[in-house]
Amino acid sequence: xxxxxxxxxxxxxxxxxxxxxxxxxxxxxxxxxxxxxxxxxxxxxxxxxxxxxxxxxxxxxxxxxxxxxxxxxxxxxxxxxxxxxxxxxxxxxxxxxxxxxxxxxxxxxxxxxxxxxxxxxxxxxxxxxxxxxxxxxxxxxxxxxxxxxxxxxxxxxxxxxxxxxxxxxxxxxxxxxxxxxxxxxxxxxxxxxxxxxxxxxxxxxxxxxxxxxxxxxxxxxxxx
Numbered sequence: 144x145x146x147x148x149x150x151x152x153x154x155x156x157x158x159x160x161x162x163x164x165x166x167x168x169x170x171x172x173x174x175x176x177x178x179x180x181x182x183x184x185x186x187x188x189x190x191x192x193x194x195x196x197x198x199x200x201x202x203x204x205x206x207x208x209x210x211x212x213x214x215x216x217x218x219x220x221x222x223x224x225x226x227x228x229x230x231x232x233x234x235x236x237x238x239x240x241x242x243x244x245x246x247x248x249x250x251x252x253x254x255x256x257x258x259x260x261x262x263x264x265x266x267x268x269x270x271x272x273x274x275x276x277x278x279x280x281x282x283x284x285x286x287x288x289x290x291x292x293x294x295x296x297x298x299x300x301x302x303x304x305x306x307x308x309x310x311x312x313x314x315x316x317x318x319x320x321x322x323x324x325x326x327x328x329x330x331x332x333x334x335x336x337x338x339x340x341x342x343x344x345x346x347x348x349x350x351x352x353x354x355x356x357x358x359x360x361x362x363x364x365x366x367x
Contacts, residue, residue: 149283153276154293156300159249166305167191167235168353173309177353181316184306188299188324191350192331196298199345201335203229204294206343207277208287216263219277222340226273239271246275255282291335295328 152158169187172178178187203226210219230236247270250256256264260278264270280290303317 146284149285150289150293153279153283153285153290154297156297156304158297159245166309167238167302168350169302169305170309171353173306178306178310180310181312181320184310184312185320185323188302188320189327191302192324192327193334195345195350196295197331197334198338199229199343201291201295201331202338202340202343204273204276205287205291205335206340207273208280208290211260211277211281212287214259216259219263219274223267223271223274226271227269239273240269243269243271243273243275246270246272246279250275250278250282253282257282288332288336292332295332299324299328 169178172187178184203222207219207222207226210216210222226239227236230239247264250264251261256278260281264274264278267274276290276294277287279285280287280293285293299321303320306312306320307314307317
């Protein structure tokens with residue numbers, strides 16, 4: 144079977160985990176004028192990629208995927224504990240938990256998940272997104288590096304969807320932004336691959352403040 148099918152399946156916005164519901168603070172950045180056009184949107188997303196995702200979220204997810212692929216269940220359990228503790232705001236915690244729960248429901252109904260992975264998933268009452276993503280990659284025989292690439296692509300696609308709903312940004316402008324941001328997406332993946340799990344860390348204060356402010360935003364389209 145063509146391995147591209149599995150990769151496209153994992154990265155697809157049709158994966159029923161509700162990723163389209165979240166903006167990760169971007170809606171608040173639009174509300175307060177920090178993001179107001181294509182140029183400022185590019186700056187926001189670029190900073191997210193290089194100052195947060197490449198140093199923190201991406202290597203953390205990659206560590207989950209590698210532990211699941213290697214059947215290193217104690218290491219995967221440790222990664223789960225670290226991930227849960229790393230959620231800085233109520234919205235980010237709920238986002239990871241809700242999307243993880245949706246992935247758990249999906250995986251439990253699929254025949255591809257092997258018994259060991261199924262037992263590990265069942266032992267976690269509050270699975271998060273990184274765990275579900277890692278086990279989905281294992282079930283569909285997707286390498287950890289490709290699983291990370293799929294996650295980065297889905298993240299970027301969701302951010303651009305937020306912009307098209309909250310800014311006067313059309314599809315052609317979004318495609319131009321995609322072309323400009325793809326080299327950074329590649330760099331984020333390479334940087335994440337080179338980080339020792341012991342040195343994973345970031346200090347994205349602006350993102351945390353935007354997410355906390357979004358919790359109190361009067362009118363909004365997105366859950367975070």
